[in-house]
Amino acid sequence: MxxxxxxxxxxxxxxxxxxxxxxxxxxxxxxxxxxxxxxxxxxxxxxxxxxxxxxxxxxxxxxxxxxxxxxxxxxxxxxIDLVPEDRRVFPTLTVQENLTLAHKLADDPRPVEEMYELFPILDDLRRNRGRNLSGGEQQMLSVARALVQRPxxxxxxxxxxxxxxxxxxxxxxxxxxxxxxxxxxxxxxxxxxxxxxxxxxxxxxxxxxxxxxxxxxxxxxxxxxxxxxxxxxxxxxx
Ligand SMILES: Nc1ncnc2c1ncn2[C@@H]1O[C@H](COP(=O)(O)OP(=O)(O)OP(=O)(O)O)[C@@H](O)[C@H]1O
Ligand SMILES: [Mg+2]
Structure with missing residues (x-):
C-alpha cells in the first residue's frame, strides 16, 4: 500500500x-x-x-x-513527523522534559520509557538539559522525540x-x-x-x-x- x-x-x-x-x-x-x-x-x-x-x-x-x-x-x-537537520531540541528542558512534552502533544503516544529502552544513552541523561548534550545525543533525542509521537x-x-x-x-x-x-x-x-x-x-x-x-x-x-x-x-x- x-x-x-x-x-x-x-x-x-x-x-x-x-x-x-x-x-x-x-x-x-x-x-x-x-x-x-x-x-x-x-x-x-x-x-x-x-x-x-x-x-x-x-x-x-x-x-x-x-x-x-x-x-x-x-x-x-x-x-507525519520531521526530524530536521538542525535538531531542534529544547535547550532549557531536560531530556525527560523534552520527551514528556512531545508525549503530551501526541494523540496516541508511546510510553516515554520505551524511548529509553530504544536509546539507552538517553536513559543516563534524563536530567541533562538539551543545551548540554553533544551533537550525537541531541540527534538521538530528536529522533526519540519524534518516535514518542508514534509517527x-x-x-x-x-x-x-x-x-x-x-x-x-x-x-x-x-x-x-x-x-x-x-x-x-x-x-x-x-x-x-x-x-x-x-x-x-x-x-x-x-x-x-x-x-x-x-x-x-x-x-x-x-x-x-x-x-x-x-x-x-x-x-x-x-
Ligand atoms: N530559505 C531559503 N531561501 C532561499 N533559498 C534556499 C533556502 N533554503 C534552501 N535554499 C536553496 O535551495 C536549494 C536546495 O536546498 P536544500 O536545503 O533543499 O538542499 P539540501 O539537499 O538539503 O542540502 P544540504 O545537504 O546542504 O542540507 C539550494 O540551492 C539552497 O541554496
Ligand atoms: Mg538539507
Missing part, C-alpha cells in the same frame, strides 16, 4: 525555483533514501511534504489525503550530519530497531554508506530534480551516479 505519493512538485523560495517536477513514492513500512549533495534539494523536499515550504505545483498525497494547503501542524496530526511516516533529514563515526554506528543500530517497527521512513543523507545500510530503495536528487529512482542494489552498481551525484567512489559503498 502506498503511504506517501509526491507527484510532480515544484517548490520555490520567493522567486528562486528549487524543486523541479519532483516525484516519489513510499510504500508501507519501507525505508527510502533521498540522496544528493549539498544544496541538491533534500531538505526542501522534506519541507514540501511537511508543509513548511509547500509546493506551488504538483500534488502530495498521504494515505489518500491531499497535503498541499494544510499547515505543518495539521500534517503532523495526520501522523506513521518519519522524515529524517541528514541524521548523521556532524556526528563522529562511532556515534553514526550507534545511530544506525538504533534506527534498525526502529524501522523494524511499524513506521515508514524517508531518510535524506549525504552519508551514502549509512543510507545504504538502512534503506531498500532510493532516489538521487540533483539541482532540484530526481535523476535516479530504484533499489539500493541497483544504485550500488551505478558507478556513474555514485561518482557524479554522490561524490563517493564505488569501492567505498560496496
Amino acid at each position: 502506498t503511504v506517501l505519493e509526491v507527484d510532480g512538485i515544484d517548490t520555490y523560495y520567493g522567486n528562486s525555483h528549487v524543486l523541479h517536477d519532483v516525484s516519489l513514492e513510499l510504500a508501507e513500512g519501507e525505508v527510502v533514501a533521498l540522496l544528493g549533495r549539498n544544496g541538491a534539494g533534500k531538505t526542501t523536499t522534506m519541507r514540501s511534504i511537511m508543509g513548511t515550504t509547500p509546493p506551488r505545483r504538483g500534488r502530495i498525497s498521504y494515505r489518500g489525503t491531499d497535503l498541499v494547503g494544510r499547515s505543518p501542524n495539521e500534517i503532523n496530526r495526520l501522523g 506513521s511516516l518519519l522524515l529524517l533529514d541528514e541524521p548523521t550530519e556532524g556526528l563522529a563515526p562511532v556515534i553514526v554506528d550507534d545511530l544506525r543500530e538504533m534506527l534498525r530497531d526502529v524501522v523494524s517497527q511499524d513506521v515508514t521512513v524517508l531518510l535524506s543523507e549525504q552519508n551514502v554508506t549509512f543510507a545504504f545500510a538502512l534503506a531498500t530503495r532510493g532516489y538521487v536528487i540533483d539541482t532540484g530534480s530526481i535523476v535516479f529512482e530504484g533499489t539500493i542494489d541497483e544504485l550500488q552498481d551505478r558507478d556513474d551516479l555514485l561518482e557524479q551525484y554522490l561524490a563517493v567512489s564505488p569501492e567505498e559503498v560496496r
Whole structure:
C-alpha cells in the first residue's frame, strides 16, 4: 500500500525555483533514501511534504489525503513527523522534559520509557538539559522525540550530519530497531554508506530534480551516479 505519493512538485523560495517536477513514492513500512549533495534539494523536499515550504505545483498525497494547503501542524496530526537537520531540541528542558512534552502533544503516544529502552544513552541523561548534550545525543533525542509521537511516516533529514563515526554506528543500530517497527521512513543523507545500510530503495536528487529512482542494489552498481551525484567512489559503498 502506498503511504506517501509526491507527484510532480515544484517548490520555490520567493522567486528562486528549487524543486523541479519532483516525484516519489513510499510504500508501507519501507525505508527510502533521498540522496544528493549539498544544496541538491533534500531538505526542501522534506519541507514540501511537511508543509513548511509547500509546493506551488504538483500534488502530495498521504494515505489518500491531499497535503498541499494544510499547515505543518495539521500534517503532523495526520501522523507525519520531521526530524530536521538542525535538531531542534529544547535547550532549557531536560531530556525527560523534552520527551514528556512531545508525549503530551501526541494523540496516541508511546510510553516515554520505551524511548529509553530504544536509546539507552538517553536513559543516563534524563536530567541533562538539551543545551548540554553533544551533537550525537541531541540527534538521538530528536529522533526519540519524534518516535514518542508514534509517527506513521518519519522524515529524517541528514541524521548523521556532524556526528563522529562511532556515534553514526550507534545511530544506525538504533534506527534498525526502529524501522523494524511499524513506521515508514524517508531518510535524506549525504552519508551514502549509512543510507545504504538502512534503506531498500532510493532516489538521487540533483539541482532540484530526481535523476535516479530504484533499489539500493541497483544504485550500488551505478558507478556513474555514485561518482557524479554522490561524490563517493564505488569501492567505498560496496
Ligand atoms: N530559505 C531559503 N531561501 C532561499 N533559498 C534556499 C533556502 N533554503 C534552501 N535554499 C536553496 O535551495 C536549494 C536546495 O536546498 P536544500 O536545503 O533543499 O538542499 P539540501 O539537499 O538539503 O542540502 P544540504 O545537504 O546542504 O542540507 C539550494 O540551492 C539552497 O541554496
Ligand atoms: Mg538539507
